[in-house]
Amino acid sequence: NAGVTQTPKFRVLKTGQSMTLLCAQDMNHEYMYWYRQDPGMGLRLIHYSVGEGTTAKGEVPDGYNVSRLKKQNFLLGLESAAPSQTSVYFCASISGGFGVNEQFFGPGTRLTVL
Amino acid sequence: GIQVEQSPPDLILQEGANSTLRCNFSDSVNNLQWFHQNPWGQLINLFYIPSGTKQNGRLSATTVATERYSLLYISSSQTTDSGVYFCAVRDQNRDDKIIFGKGTRLHILP
Numbered sequence: 570n571a572g573v574t575q576t577p578k579f580r581v582l583k584t585g586q587s588m589t590l591l592c593a594q595d596m597n598h599e600y601m602y603w604y605r606q607d608p609g610m611g612l613r614l615i616h617y618s619v620g621e622g623t624t625a626k627g628e629v630p631d632g633y634n635v636s637r638l639k640k641q642n643f644l645l646g647l648e649s650a651a652p653s654q655t656s657v658y659f660c661a662s663i664s665g666g667f668g669v670n671e672q673f674f675g676p677g678t679r680l681t682v683l
Numbered sequence: 684g685i686q687v688e689q690s691p692p693d694l695i696l697q698e699g700a701n702s703t704l705r706c707n708f709s710d711s712v713n714n715l716q717w718f719h720q721n722p723w724g725q726l727i728n729l730f731y732i733p734s735g736t737k738q739n740g741r742l743s744a745t746t747v748a749t750e751r752y753s754l755l756y757i758s759s760s761q762t763t764d765s766g767v768y769f770c771a772v773r774d775q776n777r778d779d780k781i782i783f784g785k786g787t788r789l790h791i792l793p
Binding site: 600602604610611612613614617619625627628657659661663665670671672673674676677 | 713714716718724725726728731769771773779780781782783784785786
């Protein structure tokens, strides 16, 4: 049981390049989230999903797209990277529904855009 | 949307001291968690505590949902307690978004 995993762990991009971050969870959770954390700051919600095939915007969605084609995977895409997107990206999941809904986090992806 | 405020923003203590961290939220929530982000950036679950009191070793937490606040207590602080403590709430009125506070940065001096 790996929990929440993120790929890659580190990446350096040039301005204008594109990339996709992968989040995978093996806990059969319904809800998945993408956050970004800038230096010395808290976590800000980018996009989230409440189930397979669904996505919704968070606090800072501009410049990002997401897809949830399979329940266990949540992809975050940057179509044209900008230096302002340099950050650490965290993925998280919760089971959803009623009952205990503890959120579990992945280890993070450190992205630098030059 | 829901607002989450944490206080104090920064706290410097001597090893062995006790501390209380506060999380206020502006609307009803059905989910509240406390996390510790260690100096290596890992986010560690401390408590899932939508209401009531829980204890885990030197740490305990209390949430009073009707008064919209939660407290995290750290007793006999150790240097390994250093880092940032976040609370996060699930906004049941807005599509289950989870919103984080800005955190309390705790530095324990040896």
